[in-house]
Amino acid sequence: MxxxxxxxxxxxxxxxxxxxxxxxxxxEVVGLVGENGAGKSTLLTILATITKPTKGAIExxxxxxxxxxxxxxxxxxxxxxxxxVWEEFTVEQNMxxxxxxxxxxxxxxxxxxxxxxxxxxxxxEKVKDLSGGMMRKLNIAISLLNDPSLILxxxxxxxxxxxxxxxxxxxxxxxxxxxxxxxxxxxxxMNEVITFCDRVYAIGQDSxxxxxxxxxxxxxxxx
Ligand SMILES: Nc1ncnc2c1ncn2[C@@H]1O[C@H](COP(=O)(O)OP(=O)(O)OP(=O)(O)O)[C@@H](O)[C@H]1O
Ligand SMILES: [Mg+2]
Numbered sequence: 001m002x003x004x005x006x007x008x009x010x011x012x013x014x015x016x017x018x019x020x021x022x023x024x025x026x027x028e029v030v031g032l033v034g035e036n037g038a039g040k041s042t043l044l045t046i047l048a049t050i051t052k053p054t055k056g057a058i059e060x061x062x063x064x065x066x067x068x069x070x071x072x073x074x075x076x077x078x079x080x081x082x083x084x085v086w087e088e089f090t091v092e093q094n095m096x097x098x099x100x101x102x103x104x105x106x107x108x109x110x111x112x113x114x115x116x117x118x119x120x121x122x123x124x125e126k127v128k129d130l131s132g133g134m135m136r137k138l139n140i141a142i143s144l145l146n147d148p149s150l151i152l153x154x155x156x157x158x159x160x161x162x163x164x165x166x167x168x169x170x171x172x173x174x175x176x177x178x179x180x181x182x183x184x185x186x187x188x189x190m191n192e193v194i195t196f197c198d199r200v201y202a203i204g205q206d207s208x209x210x211x212x213x214x215x216x217x218x219x220x221x222x223x
């Protein structure tokens with residue numbers, strides 16, 4: 001379980017997150033929505049241990065972030081909003097490089113299968129020759145190398161075609177339901193959120209997203 005308690009984040013005098021508390025159980029796929037600048041990426045980078053909160057506590061599977069950061073990092077897969085892969089290298093070289101950095105060992109075939117699960121069949125192609133959507137698929141595949149129990153995805157499907165988006169969404173839901181992963185992801189694509197998320201958190205002052213999602217029968221809470 002992911003347990004977030006009374007989290008604050010300030011940048012200088014600006015309060016980005018204020019008294020944010022929520023819980024996500026194993027097996028849940030939860031969306032995080034809100035307008036540009038609302039603080040979605042800030043929250044995900046805090047959960048990914050990249051940014052420190054100003055205040056508050058976080059626990060993942062009963063391990064406290066403030067006490068056992070190394071253990072926490074082994075349990076997290078994170079897809080940043082900006083694509084971060086080696087563009088001069090092939091898909092294969094990227095996967096094998098990040099496999100070495102991962103806590104879990106995989107054979108080359110397993111690395112390749114992760115890409116295929118993301119609908120990415122290019123293997124010998126240089127990343128700089130891939131489309132933006134294909135690079136994103138590679139980014140998602142890399143985040144799963146750790147076999148993480150918490151998967152944080154920051155707008156993972158921007159630029160991905162509808163068919164692949166649907167297949168990736170279904171795959172993430174399967175990871176949650178069959179393997180008990182906790183999945184939290186941001187998206188500006190409400191169709192995707194409505195289709196794949198069990199429930200949604202809306203961040204920021206605006207009630208636009210809350211109204212839109214509720215009118216589509218989605219369980220949504222304000223953070
Ligand atoms: N390192 C930083 N220093 C100062 N301000 C920052 C920093 N990172 C983010 N901010 C500010 O915090 C606010 C929230 O940014 P964040 O990137 O979390 O929003 P977001 O909801 O992810 O937006 P988007 O939908 O555009 O991705 C913004 O006003 C941003 O300018
Ligand atoms: Mg963002």
